[in-house]
Amino acid sequence: MQTKAKGVSKTDFIVCMTDGSKPIQANLAQTPEIVCSLLERGGIIYFPETPFDISASDREFLLAQKQKDADYHKNIAYRPKEDIVTGYAAKTPVDAQRLHSIMADYHNQTTNFLRSFIAPYKRGWEPDFATFRPIEEKGRKMSLRKRNDLIHVDSFATRPIYGDRILRTFTNINPTENRVWRTSDTFESLLETYKNVMPAPAPFKSKNDGQSLLTRLYSMLGLKAVGTSPYDKYMLDFHNFLKENGFFQSNCRKDTWEFPPNSSWMVFTDMVSHSVLSGQYALEQTYIINQDDLVMPEKAPINLIAKAYNLK
Ligand SMILES: O=C(O)CCC(=O)C(=O)O
Ligand SMILES: [Fe+2]
Numbered sequence: 001m002q003t004k005a006k007g008v009s010k011t012d013f014i015v016c017m018t019d020g021s022k023p024i025q026a027n028l029a030q031t032p033e034i035v036c037s038l039l040e041r042g043g044i045i046y047f048p049e050t051p052f053d054i055s056a057s058d059r060e061f062l063l064a065q066k067q068k069d070a071d072y073h074k075n076i077a078y079r080p081k082e083d084i085v086t087g088y089a090a091k092t093p094v095d096a097q098r099l100h101s102i103m104a105d106y107h108n109q110t111t112n113f114l115r116s117f118i119a120p121y122k123r124g125w126e127p128d129f130a131t132f133r134p135i136e137e138k139g140r141k142m143s144l145r146k147r148n149d150l151i152h153v154d155s156f157a158t159r160p161i162y163g164d165r166i167l168r169t170f171t172n173i174n175p176t177e178n179r180v181w182r183t184s185d186t187f188e189s190l191l192e193t194y195k196n197v198m199p200a201p202a203p204f205k206s207k208n209d210g211q212s213l214l215t216r217l218y219s220m221l222g223l224k225a226v227g228t229s230p231y232d233k234y235m236l237d238f239h240n241f242l243k244e245n246g247f248f249q250s251n252c253r254k255d256t257w258e259f260p261p262n263s264s265w266m267v268f269t270d271m272v273s274h275s276v277l278s279g280q281y282a283l284e285q286t287y288i289i290n291q292d293d294l295v296m297p298e299k300a301p302i303n304l305i306a307k308a309y310n311l312k
Helices: 032-040 056-063 094-119 186-196 210-220 229-242 246-251 301-308
Strands: 014-018 022-026 043-047 075-081 084-086 126-133 165-172 179-186 255-259 264-268 272-278 283-289
Touching: 032 043, 032 094, 032 264, 043 255, 056 165, 075 094, 075 283, 084 094, 094 126, 094 165, 094 283, 126 229, 179 186, 186 229, 186 301, 229 246, 229 272
Parallel strands: none
Antiparallel strands: 014 022, 014 043, 043 264, 075 084, 075 126, 126 283, 165 264, 165 283, 179 255, 179 272
16 A cells, blocks of 8 residues: 555544455544554554654754664664663763754654554553664664564563554654565464464463562563563564564465554554565554453454463
8 A cells, every 4th residue: 555645634534454354444533442443453543744852953853863883773662660771872962962952852742642543451451672773674684583674463572461462653753765664464364374273371460470470570670581481482482483483474364554654653563564675764552452352352362372372
């Protein structure tokens, strides 16, 4: 799909369905419950004109910034709970302060917007990192499991989320180039295809059992998480399986989406299989959505997996 912002207002958006069904035209008058259900079904909510204000001088500043040690840090990250930035090679303390304030502002703007746009989620959500992605994705050298140009569903490799969901909000701040994504079938459909090839997960743990609470406490204190959970292990294995499966990568159904300069989009990246083919300079904010707040819990990967393997 190629979409240019012609005569659209900041309140217009399009829901790009990744299950092969037609895009849906909508605007901010839509109820939050409907927006949430479209996201949970695997829609990408796309704003041809970003609802976030990023000034011309902030954009110019961002385009001139470099990432520290690009092999180690995947992106520059702002951690809202600790209010710090990691992975940034600042030339001066003034630059460090400026980048910090731009990223904190992106975090605050997305949070304020999402509070009403997807209101059912705000009760139990956890803000995760905001990222700035200054590296050109086309031809980016990464180890296979870290490559983002291979189609995958997201999982959290280091911090367990026990079936909670990964919702990401992106903004393309490149002045001239689109950010190009490719998507394939939803996790729901890929699970049906591959459940017999993947090893079945161990029985799921509730995030409120003793071990899980301890892990979450460690994570909240900023300490390294102790271990993982059967859900998180399954999702990470699924992510790796897709990236390592050359047949799937070549032969799966594919849709291509071009996100032009100054557009924003949000998506459950644990449901929508995706890859980024090209693009440089994007801002992104991740929210972890509590599984208890979903409007279609039957579409949550944790419940799809439990059903596929008769775990409950
Ligand atoms: O940077 C992007 O456009 C998407 C990369 C990706 O796959 C991700 O962040 O999960
Ligand atoms: Fe991803």
